[in-house]
Structure formats: C-alpha cells, structure tokens
Amino acid sequence: MKRVRLKILCTSLFAVVLFFASCKKEDDNAKYNSKGTYIPTKIDPFSIFPAELGMPSLPSDNPFTIEGVYLGRMLFYDPILSYDSSISCASCHKQEFAFSDPVAFSPGAFGLKTKRNAPPLYNMAYSKHFFWDGRANNLRDLVFEPIQAHNEMAMTLPKLEGKLKNATRYIDYFNKAFGHEPNLVDMSKAIEQFMLTIVSNGSRFNRFFPGDSIQLFNMSELRGAQVFNGLVHFDPVTKFTPGADCFHCHGGELVQQQNFNMGGLANNGLDDVLTDLGYGGIVNDPKKYGTFKAPSLLNIALTAPYMHDGRFNTLDEVIEHYSDKMKFNSPNIHTLISSHGGFQLNLTTEQKANLKAYLMTMTDNKLITNPAYSNPFKK
Numbered sequence: 001m002k003r004v005r006l007k008i009l010c011t012s013l014f015a016v017v018l019f020f021a022s023c024k025k026e027d028d029n030a031k032y033n034s035k036g037t038y039i040p041t042k043i044d045p046f047s048i049f050p051a052e053l054g055m056p057s058l059p060s061d062n063p064f065t066i067e068g069v070y071l072g073r074m075l076f077y078d079p080i081l082s083y084d085s086s087i088s089c090a091s092c093h094k095q096e097f098a099f100s101d102p103v104a105f106s107p108g109a110f111g112l113k114t115k116r117n118a119p120p121l122y123n124m125a126y127s128k129h130f131f132w133d134g135r136a137n138n139l140r141d142l143v144f145e146p147i148q149a150h151n152e153m154a155m156t157l158p159k160l161e162g163k164l165k166n167a168t169r170y171i172d173y174f175n176k177a178f179g180h181e182p183n184l185v186d187m188s189k190a191i192e193q194f195m196l197t198i199v200s201n202g203s204r205f206n207r208f209f210p211g212d213s214i215q216l217f218n219m220s221e222l223r224g225a226q227v228f229n230g231l232v233h234f235d236p237v238t239k240f241t242p243g244a245d246c247f248h249c250h251g252g253e254l255v256q257q258q259n260f261n262m263g264g265l266a267n268n269g270l271d272d273v274l275t276d277l278g279y280g281g282i283v284n285d286p287k288k289y290g291t292f293k294a295p296s297l298l299n300i301a302l303t304a305p306y307m308h309d310g311r312f313n314t315l316d317e318v319i320e321h322y323s324d325k326m327k328f329n330s331p332n333i334h335t336l337i338s339s340h341g342g343f344q345l346n347l348t349t350e351q352k353a354n355l356k357a358y359l360m361t362m363t364d365n366k367l368i369t370n371p372a373y374s375n376p377f378k379k
C-alpha cells in the first residue's frame, strides 16, 4: 500500500516538474507572437517605486519593459547622440555625483559650456517640473533640448536618426523594445523609461523620515533636523531663532516642495541685481523674475557646486548664505524668507554644524553604486 502511494506521489511530482518545464519553454516562445514579432518583457512599476514614496503617475503610453529601459540606459551613456560623438548625457550627469556634474558649467560639444549647473537626476517620476526654471514638464520632450543645444550635444535630428539607424547595436534593440527600426520618437521614449526608473530612497534620512526612528540619528543630526524643520522665531532680546524654516521649500521625503505656489518656485535671495531671470524669463512675468525651482536636497553632499549657477562650492557656503548673507533687496524674494523683518538668521556655529550634519544624512550610496543605472558599455 505504502509503495503504491509513493509511486503515485513520485509520478505526480514528475508530472508537476514536467508541467513547469513545459511552461518555461512556452514562456520563452511567448516572447514572439504568432506573427513572429518580439514581445518585450513588462516590468511591474511596483518593483521600481518603493511603497514609502508611493506610486507616481506614469505615462500611460510608455509602459516599462526590460528592453525599453535597457535601450534608454544605452542611449543615456552613448556619445553617438552628440554631433561629433564626443558627449553623452552621462558626460554631464555622472552617476557618482547623483547624476550631477562637479563643475559649475559643464563642457559640451566643441568645448562650449552650459549656462547653468547640471542638476542631479533621480526621483523624476515624482516631478512635473524640470530644469532650474521649470520650463519642461515632460521627460520625453525634454530629451530633445540637450541633444540639440549648441553648447551641449549640438546635434541635428536628421543626422541623429541616420546615426541610430546605422548603428548595429541599436537595430536589434529598437525592434525588441518597440517593434520598429531606430527612430527618434522611440529613442525619446526609451530614455524616458530609463530616467523614470532612477529612484533615490536609500539614504539614512529616508529611513528616519518622518522622524519616528530617532535612534538612526546622532544628537548633532537630530538638532540639525530641528533647525531645518523649525520655524523662524526670533527671541526679541537675543535675536536667536531655533529654526531656519528650510522645510517649506525643501520638505517631505523627497526634500522638495513640488507645488510652485507653496515655495516650490522661489527667489531665495541670492542677488540684489538679477543676472538670470529664471522662471520669470520663461513666462515673461516681471513678478516672477529671479525665481527658480526649489531643488530636492537628497544627495546634496554629492552634488556640489550649488545653486542654478553653481556659485557655492560647499554646503558651508550655502548655509552661510541662508544664515548671514541673504539679499533682502533681491526682486521677488520669497515671503517665507523676507517675512521675518529683514533680519539675517544669524545661526550659531553649532546650529550651522548641526544643519550640515542633517543634510549629510540625505546621501543615498545605493543610487551612486546601483548597477542598474550604470554605464552598460563598461562591464
């Protein structure tokens, strides 16, 4: 009796194994539909975006696929996108610096330089405003700006299309990802897919947020959090303020105010006389002159130099600006900064050190070492 049972068990186990083996075979075949067209492998967005950050709203006509994201990554790292094949996106957006550039103005094709500092790239899926002046709101269209800018990639679109069509490494990939030979629309969609997958959520700050795991921070970092998240409130006699109110414009787990009407767009008092009109220049509105997108401060220790023109080389200089060197006469300076009676914050040496320590907790080492974002041509 026992033997019979064992035999049945063995046979059914064998059947199960066979079943799975045949499934696997069918899966492989399922990469091609009945007409022999390759079907790319979908990626579940829940495997990309962490629960703590939530699910961003994603473009409905460009679902993530393994092939699409990989193609986008190749294009991001490929100098073929520039006129003389000398500059790739990654020449100015370097992974080790959270995809920013450690120089104030990046050299583009023919040695010409950018007019603003190359910002870091991560968590773009959560953003609807791109560039320092917020002039772009869609990554797919944005891609064509650096490609065609004379001081970045200096490329013409017909020439680019020709180069892609002739590159053997792309013919197969475009076909697999999009079912077409290389073309510019699919190129921009692939780069969009790749950029959307770049997520930064691995810093100690992100584990600390919203502040209920205080054991993750030392005393200095905790005090820094109080300076950062405390309101400006001067003692009438000593003029000491416990808080510097950074969080209104750089708040939440993305350390960025997304709403342009709530501090997400601001003049933070850098200059009495404006040299860059920022968002005001885009919308042609003098009341907005000198306003810029408030950047995320995640990875801030990696992304020097700072501000739209890279004027500050260190976080100490940034903190000194907010504490002691605010230009209250700057046109359109934000009320969150100017409404304290025009006093400099005059943070103490200790407050400054603590604030810096807090900012340093925002570095995500996983972002800068994640092989999924690295140069696919260097193995």
Ligand code: HEC
Pocket (backbone or CB within 6 Å): 076, 081, 087, 088, 089, 090, 091, 092, 093, 106, 107, 108, 109, 114, 115, 116, 117, 118, 119, 120, 121, 129, 130, 131, 132, 133, 139, 142, 143, 146, 147, 151, 152, 153, 191
């Ligand atoms: C020569 C340097 C250079 C190259 C090459 C370059 N960029 Fe940039 N990138 C910049 C600079 C500078 C800015 C900021 C421009 C501004 O705000 O006006 C920027 C801004 C961006 C932004 C906006 C980020 C944000 O949060 O606002 C994205 C996205 C971006 N670049 C993607 C790319 C892609 C994709 C490529 C390749 C197709 C590329 N860049 C090539 C220098 C460069």
Ligand code: HEC
Pocket (backbone or CB within 6 Å): 228, 244, 245, 246, 247, 248, 249, 250, 263, 264, 265, 266, 267, 268, 270, 291, 292, 293, 294, 295, 296, 297, 300, 303, 305, 306, 307, 308, 309, 318, 319, 322, 334, 336, 337, 355
């Ligand atoms: C009213 C909104 C506002 C407040 C308050 C504010 N910031 Fe900013 N912050 C901005 C804007 C806007 C920029 C970009 C300005 C530019 O480049 O012209 C910026 C830029 C920065 C940068 C440079 C980021 C980069 O990638 O280059 C750092 C660092 C920074 N702020 C830290 C702070 C700290 C620390 C505080 C509190 C002491 C603070 N901010 C308060 C709006 C604000």
